Amino acid sequence: MTGPVLIYAPDRGIGDLMWHLPTIRAIAATTPEGQVVLVARPSSRAAEVLKVEPSVARVLYAPHYKDKLKGVRETLDFFRLCKAETPRAVWILEKIDRPAIAAFLAGVPERRGFGLGHGQERFLSKGPYLPKSMRPAHRIDKLAAFEAAHGLAVASREPALKLDPQAVEAVKARYAGHPGPWLCLGIGASEPARTWPAERFAETARQVADLFGTVFWVGGPHEAEIARAAIGDLPNNIVACDLPLDQSAALIALSAGFLGNDSGALNVAAAVGTPCVGLMGTAPVPAYSRWLTRLDGGEGRIGDITVDQAVQAVRARFAAETWGNSDA
Template structure:
């Protein structure tokens, strides 16, 4: 049995997929248990390397009643708090980044999130880890719409949330050009999505936020014509399904969290990487991205 710890957000789960696949390659004869949040369990089931999902909460002890696993891997952070979570399972082998009391590969703050975890597994377990192995299986559910242009205005923190009125202007431009525009988001983002729809002159039927399950959202992204969003989980879903995307970065450099260098993924950024990703005010770098820049990028992908 191998246990992999990754109980974070949607983008965190998806950027960890190549490393999870590398762990599977390192221990092909063992069941792989992914410890992640209950909310992400349905998506975790779409990762072909995962045999079982263990509900987990960030930095909380795992509810593990099995024997000590042969291997436990911390894909949560640089430690030591997250290291303790997996060490408490008393695995035969423990893989973490180096921190006091825990030997392992060195953590580099300026490393891309995908490559960081691939390197941990590659150096720690002696297997190749492909950072481009980001693909996710398409869920076996019917999406509420196919072939739509998806506008996703939400983000976990205000610092990474481009202004709603600018998203509305982009959505209006897309709708005026004849595209089927839908506004996506989670239940907590429905008011924001409705405001964007109103500003774009769209009806409430264009708002998918708060009406789709996690798997329905994934299925919708998997068939999208294009996705436009900030630096948030839906951008990583577009990457996982190789759908065209325009991603707006602000406080965090795309060199750390951006999509792979594929022609269908366009990144807009005017920052220096010194912003606060958990900021409570719009990041100045994100504020410098204009509506015209976003519509021009979308025009390139929709041409």
């Protein structure tokens, strides 16, 4: 049978993409070519993040709409995509029915999805489906259950993100003169409730200066000015908010440790095997990786996390794990 295997992953964040990597690889491993075509949201930046991922042949983007016709538009978009790609199978890593309807109408012979007792099940060709009782479960738990139900071999939940060697060399060259060990501070987040105050990051950096030769502030371009203002005259603190995504991942991988908000950068840190402490606010990510520990605010209030707690968490792991710069 010709045509690729498509995986539809509609979550919008980079962190969500990291959680899905073991499942994506497991599905790819069931195909003769060992690869799939991933359909993802543009905000996941999957084409950049997975540029050197061997299990993903290509990334196609499915826009996320917010208007009243979003359901119709998303169904039509995926229908057109299926007609153009003529996939032999579509795996939908969610419960939504729009891609299932589109794949059905496009004549895709094999259609699998979460189900979860939703209308999606009527348009799938192959079960088993996740039970309705799993609707409140975290996405990682749903993925694990889905893998088990479909006989997918997943030895570890670690994303083990592949790094672009050219990006690694570019980062090494750019920061060759900065002493180690390096610490990355992930100051970005998708919403205020997940954002620890920048001045607390600065005070934390000051209090762990005896452990780290250089502290890099990682975030989006719009966070660069916030970082510069918070750093002030702190020595050996570098704003690294202008790096492209592949180089940002490389910098995190080359660092001894990471402290940051519940964000894509935190999940990238876990995915590249950098010891990381996550500052958790609303809907905190579980400690799904051996590299990740959580520091929780009270009742989802990230502002309740103190500088002393963050410093203690970094110092404890630094001592216990003898952090040093990576040889990535």
